[in-house]
Amino acid sequence: MKTIYITGFMGSGKTTVGQAISQHLNLPVFDTDTYIEKKMNKSVKEIFRDQGESFFRLEESSALKELPLENAIVTTGGGIIKSKENRQWMKQHGLIVFLYADITEVMKRLEGDITRPLILDKSIEEVEALFQSRLPFYKDAHYTVNTNGKKIEEIVTEIERMIKKGTEG
Numbered sequence: 001m002k003t004i005y006i007t008g009f010m011g012s013g014k015t016t017v018g019q020a021i022s023q024h025l026n027l028p029v030f031d032t033d034t035y036i037e038k039k040m041n042k043s044v045k046e047i048f049r050d051q052g053e054s055f056f057r058l059e060e061s062s063a064l065k066e067l068p069l070e071n072a073i074v075t076t077g078g079g080i081i082k083s084k085e086n087r088q089w090m091k092q093h094g095l096i097v098f099l100y101a102d103i104t105e106v107m108k109r110l111e112g113d114i115t116r117p118l119i120l121d122k123s124i125e126e127v128e129a130l131f132q133s134r135l136p137f138y139k140d141a142h143y144t145v146n147t148n149g150k151k152i153e154e155i156v157t158e159i160e161r162m163i164k165k166g167t168e169g
Contacts (some may be wrong), residue, residue: 002069004094004095005096008101019161031076032077033078040059060083083099105147106131143159
């Protein structure tokens with residue numbers, strides 16, 4: 001089975017859904033942010049602060065190429081899709097699942113989260129502008145799952161159905 005790449009804006013549930021799918025399909029799950037943090041021995045927030053976003057984006061692209069290409073789930077950082085090269089890599093080597101959550105849902109989920117450097121001290125309008133700027137890239141996926149108001153089990157079932165349907169025949 002090809003790798004399943006889980007994409008979406010911060011707070012869309014990528015990590016949680018990726019872990020649940022991993023258990024359902026009995027496949028290992030890798031998170032690009034966690035992979036980079038271990039490799040750099042720094043948090044994403046510290047990398048942004050010390051080396052900047054451009055450096056982090058290069059590390060994201062490297063992480064994609066270093067992680068397994070088969071029989072795995074890869075949960076990605078919310079900005080990985082900004083790079084056309086990253087989108088093409090994921091399409092070529094796996095199935096991309098975009099987890100959609102509207103901006104009000106995202107803001108509710110992220111309330112009090114201080115680990116995300118791109119939204120710290122930002123207004124809802126600024127976060128929504130970032131979300132809207134990325135939306136066309138997120139939609140460049142094999143599958144889109146609306147996560148608004150759904151339980152993890154419902155989302156996992158929907159993704160499993162899509163994957164099964166997409167790999168048949």
